[in-house]
Amino acid sequence: MSNYEKVIGRNAVRETLKAGRNVNKLYISENHDSGLVSIIKMAKSKGISIQKTNNHKLDSMSGSTHHQGVLALCSPVETISLRELIEKMNEKVTKPLVVILDNITDPHNAGAIIRSAYCAGADGVIMQTRRSASIGEGMYKSSAGAIEHIDLCEVSNIAQTIDTLKKEGLFVVGLDMNGENYYDMDYDMPLALVVGAEGKGLGRLIKEKCDFISSIPLKNDFDSLNASVAAGIVLFEAVKTR
Structure with a gap:
């Protein structure tokens, strides 16, 4: 996990998937609502590993309760000179x-x-x-x-x-x-x-x-x-x- 960065929240994860950044794994709340369906479909279409987990683990991984039920492990954002x-x-x-x-x-x-x-x-x-x-x-x-x-x-x-x-x-x-x-x-x-x-x-x-x-x-x-x-x-x- 140390080689990857965490992207937290629905909008941030959705845009990360759209941008084509390398996503190692997607963590989804096992009690997710319909708002995460499009993110799950996008991740599946890209062959990204999806793991359902409880909100307690998502709280721990994200360091807060504001993860909106989704967290992605990704390669770092690239910068330019x-x-x-x-x-x-x-x-x-x-x-x-x-x-x-x-x-x-x-x-x-x-x-x-x-x-x-x-x-x-x-x-x-x-x-x-x-x-x-x-x-x-x-x-x-x-x-x-x-x-x-x-x-x-x-x-x-x-x-x-x-x-x-x-x-x-x-x-x-x-x-x-x-x-x-x-x-x-x-x-x-x-x-x-x-x-x-x-x-x-x-x-x-x-x-x-x-x-x-x-x-x-x-x-x-x-x-x-x-x-x-x-x-x-x-x-x-x-x-x-x-």
């Missing part, structure tokens, strides 16, 4: 749109941002190999399976990555406090959107490297929005204006 991501973007006729995660350490936040990025049609999500949420079961579940369908790129240095993207013609917009109102900005350009950790915001060097800083005005006296919520708001504003 920054150069590969750039080459893919250059092959498209549309303006590039990528999301950069700066010190997002919560896998649930990272997964939710990946979900929004995929739904907004982003070309990829870039994250740092250190001081960042690890790609794993929490990220799979919170992305609702979107992680299977968008390019993920891990880099060692976000600041250097921004420099590289700028040389490729992308403009870098950072989400942070005390910037220009997000709805007053023009996003109709090759765009890299940088999202920082909630509370801390963007790192000083990263903020300095951004071409623009975009902010979401808050009506009440409160520090900030959840990072994934803020990312979703600005991503779809960008989609509207592009």
Whole structure:
């Protein structure tokens, strides 16, 4: 089991099966409802081993009771290099749109941002190999399976990555406090959107490297929005204006 990663929950498992990732075994609750029938059929059509088990074992394997009666053991999600991501973007006729995660350490936040990025049609999500949420079961579940369908790129240095993207013609917009109102900005350009950790915001060097800083005005006296919520708001504003 140590060579495989756990994918937990119906949407995440369904999208993993659709994406064709190697699934070693599928664990299904012996008391499952009709909502799992399509997942079972898909797994059988792919020749995947299915084991029915009780919810107590699923609770133990997943570390919670929120598994929705299904868990898959899979090969790890593959990532691509920054150069590969750039080459893919250059092959498209549309303006590039990528999301950069700066010190997002919560896998649930990272997964939710990946979900929004995929739904907004982003070309990829870039994250740092250190001081960042690890790609794993929490990220799979919170992305609702979107992680299977968008390019993920891990880099060692976000600041250097921004420099590289700028040389490729992308403009870098950072989400942070005390910037220009997000709805007053023009996003109709090759765009890299940088999202920082909630509370801390963007790192000083990263903020300095951004071409623009975009902010979401808050009506009440409160520090900030959840990072994934803020990312979703600005991503779809960008989609509207592009």
